[in-house]
Amino acid sequence: MPPSLRCRLALFPLALFAFACDRRLEPFVEPADEPARLEQPVRVPGLENPVPRARMPMGPPETAGGVPGSAADGAPIRGSIVAGDGVEAGGEGVLFVIARSAAGGPPLAVKRLPVGPFPLAFQIGPADVMMAGRPFTGPITLSARVDRDGNPLTRDPTEPIAELPAPLEPGATDVELRLELAKPAS
Secondary structure, three states: OOOHHHHHHHHHHHHHHHHHHHOOOOOOHHHHOOOOOOOOOOOOOOOHHHOOOOOOOOOOOOOOOOOOOHHHHHHOOOEEEEEOOOOOOOOEEEEEEEEEOEEEEEEEEEEEEOOOOOOEEEEEOHEEEOOOOOOOOOOOOEEEEEEOOOOOOOOOOOOEEEOOOEOOOOOOOOEEEEEEEEOOOO
8 A cells, every 4th residue: 555545544533533523612611610690681782582563464455344345445447458550469478457546656456467369358456456455446547568578677668558548447347458569769
């Protein structure tokens, strides 16, 4: 056996012992020598237990006397989405139907649909509300847009959009949203 291999084999048990030992051993302290326990625990800022949050109710929001989906929420808006000139059905992406309060603010309700086939029937109402407990009441502005990457936070100005010129009231039917290609800025 070559001398270098013999040397390595002789050092192997020593290396194994060094790696197998727990290096975090503390010296033994006699019970009589242990420090006294503190009467009150030390509080370190940022390491306290968090304050329990109020629990969110499970299930659909209750409105109008505790009846989910009652008349206080308003009826869903029903209609169809049609493709305008140059708008293609299918392919990658998502079609978002967005209902907003005419007073402004974040979306009231959002419906996610496949892109086509057109005409595509839709219904958006209290079941699609974004924030639990927010009533689906009017007037409501309605729009739709195709998002090819499926991410609602990104917008490509070349993707088709549709907007109704006037606000609607909940329960509206036969609404038609026509998807049109965005007009280039001049």
